[in-house]
Amino acid sequence: MSKLHLAPLPEAQPCSGPLVLVILDGIGLGSRDERDGVFISHTPVLDALLEEPLTVSLKAHGTAVGLPSDDDMGNSEVGHNALGAGRVISQGAKLINEAIASGHVFQGEAWQRVIQAGMDDNTVHFIGLVSDGNVHSHIDQLHALLDGCLRAGVRRVRVHALLDGRDVDQKSALRYVEPLEARLAELSTDGRDYRIASGGGRMVTTMDRYNANWPVVEKGWQAHVLGQAREFPTASEAVRTYYREDPKITDQYMDSFVVADKDGPVGPIVDGDAVVFFNFRGDRAIEISKAFEEDDFTEFDRVRVPKVFYAGMMQYDGDAMIPKNFLVEPPIVDRTLGEYLCGSGVTSFAVSETQKFGHVTYFWNGNRSGYIDKNLETYEEILSDRIAFDLRPWMKAAEITDRVLEIIAEGKHRFIRLNLANGDMVGHTGVEPAIRIAVATVDFCLGRILEAVRQAGGIAVVTSDHGNADSMWTEKKGQVAPMVAHTLNPVPLIIKDYCGANNFRLTGVAEPGLANVAATLCTLLGYEAPEGYEPSLIGLDDQ
Numbered sequence: 001m002s003k004l005h006l007a008p009l010p011e012a013q014p015c016s017g018p019l020v021l022v023i024l025d026g027i028g029l030g031s032r033d034e035r036d037g038v039f040i041s042h043t044p045v046l047d048a049l050l051e052e053p054l055t056v057s058l059k060a061h062g063t064a065v066g067l068p069s070d071d072d073m074g075n076s077e078v079g080h081n082a083l084g085a086g087r088v089i090s091q092g093a094k095l096i097n098e099a100i101a102s103g104h105v106f107q108g109e110a111w112q113r114v115i116q117a118g119m120d121d122n123t124v125h126f127i128g129l130v131s132d133g134n135v136h137s138h139i140d141q142l143h144a145l146l147d148g149c150l151r152a153g154v155r156r157v158r159v160h161a162l163l164d165g166r167d168v169d170q171k172s173a174l175r176y177v178e179p180l181e182a183r184l185a186e187l188s189t190d191g192r193d194y195r196i197a198s199g200g201g202r203m204v205t206t207m208d209r210y211n212a213n214w215p216v217v218e219k220g221w222q223a224h225v226l227g228q229a230r231e232f233p234t235a236s237e238a239v240r241t242y243y244r245e246d247p248k249i250t251d252q253y254m255d256s257f258v259v260a261d262k263d264g265p266v267g268p269i270v271d272g273d274a275v276v277f278f279n280f281r282g283d284r285a286i287e288i289s290k291a292f293e294e295d296d297f298t299e300f301d302r303v304r305v306p307k308v309f310y311a312g313m314m315q316y317d318g319d320a321m322i323p324k325n326f327l328v329e330p331p332i333v334d335r336t337l338g339e340y341l342c343g344s345g346v347t348s349f350a351v352s353e354t355q356k357f358g359h360v361t362y363f364w365n366g367n368r369s370g371y372i373d374k375n376l377e378t379y380e381e382i383l384s385d386r387i388a389f390d391l392r393p394w395m396k397a398a399e400i401t402d403r404v405l406e407i408i409a410e411g412k413h414r415f416i417r418l419n420l421a422n423g424d425m426v427g428h429t430g431v432e433p434a435i436r437i438a439v440a441t442v443d444f445c446l447g448r449i450l451e452a453v454r455q456a457g458g459i460a461v462v463t464s465d466h467g468n469a470d471s472m473w474t475e476k477k478g479q480v481a482p483m484v485a486h487t488l489n490p491v492p493l494i495i496k497d498y499c500g501a502n503n504f505r506l507t508g509v510a511e512p513g514l515a516n517v518a519a520t521l522c523t524l525l526g527y528e529a530p531e532g533y534e535p536s537l538i539g540l541d542d543q
């Protein structure tokens, strides 16, 4: 039960229908040309909505969502955090940079225990995503931790390198792996032995999320812990070989590998070692952390469970305490809209498919798992397909929509939120014909939802958490390069009022961003926004 509550807006008239927030994941406002998958797709509903008077474009990247700089694209964690918490909160990426710069990261107990393992002649392992995507991790942070090992006198280090190709260019692994190998070789003097031990593409190795596909984590466990996967003399050789064998392969889907020498795999994880999972973002870090930490683990047969000191770069779930040890305190995302709505007795319903289920629950609630108030809230997950999404670009949008229509018709929930994953998940594949279907699917479903909101006399708010489908490729030196990552583009915020009990007008907030949405939802529900929230984008005109 939440103790926070909202003050009613004295002048607001009640509305009989629900407030429905539709988050079109990965649908940004792009360049409106042939590169822009949102612009070129068939989107009659969205096109008409964008002409509505209560329409604003929102900043959804960089400093507007608590990232270090405006060169950082938005992502689902920071986007949904900002939407659900109504404020700009300094995010993991930024906090870790600060903790490294101040040296704080090396002063905590967790780091001391990590290097202790290294001093005791055991191995310090680092597992994580090797790229500068800055969504789940940043390679510079890994390099800083390696320097920390050097300074502390750690003799044996192994890196388990997950390949990105999703938040960065599709085939950019060598850009990170080769300098990493070079640095590790440089550090391997004076009796030190620092090497890459295993790895694999992030979508098939280790980084599953929301229990969508545990065999992905099992594959990672086999490579990192057991030293079982295809063997190569070096990680860069593994990447080069996979590129050669399948010219269509991209980094995120590259099979797992281990680095082996004449004595076999160079870095299985064994009793007494320390393991740092150096990603800062939680969704794709939780499952592997459980595999290391849980005694009664049943998701797959771990075969051998080494007794290690395990630490995350951050704590990924503060309620479930996953993992128990971590290098940097996560951001505090408190006083979320969900807590205020529960404290004010507002009933709510949240739904998405597996791939985005935690986005509208865990991220929305400030990286907190579970209900705030089970009596007032209902969360529903529609199971995602377990298949490459360019082969099913419609994903579960229709099923989510069907459920939302039922919930609207039932009339029991005042606030309904949903996330349609297609623009993002299919956007990450970079396959243009599939993106067109994904975006058109979302648009079609949006039309059905709007009609239901109209019939119920409610209010629809349509927005997104960041761009993705709005940039499908770029041109570099006359060459077309697929763009699978998120974008720096703004996202729409459209209010479609089918209730009509109040006259809303835009307040003209300068440089609005995702963090303004929560206060806007408060206005639409007839409440004052909580103190400290970024201001509402709308006000009430005298009737």
Ligand SMILES: O=C(O)[C@H](O)COP(=O)(O)O
Pocket (backbone or CB within 6 Å): 074, 075, 076, 077, 135, 136, 166, 167, 284, 424
């Ligand atoms: O985890 C992923 O799939 C990408 O790195 C980021 O996508 P998301 O922020 O939309 O989840």
Ligand SMILES: [Mn+2]
Pocket (backbone or CB within 6 Å): 025, 026, 075, 076, 077, 079, 424, 465, 466
């Ligand atoms: Mn997203």
Ligand SMILES: [Mn+2]
Pocket (backbone or CB within 6 Å): 026, 076, 424, 425, 428, 468, 486
């Ligand atoms: Mn994404």
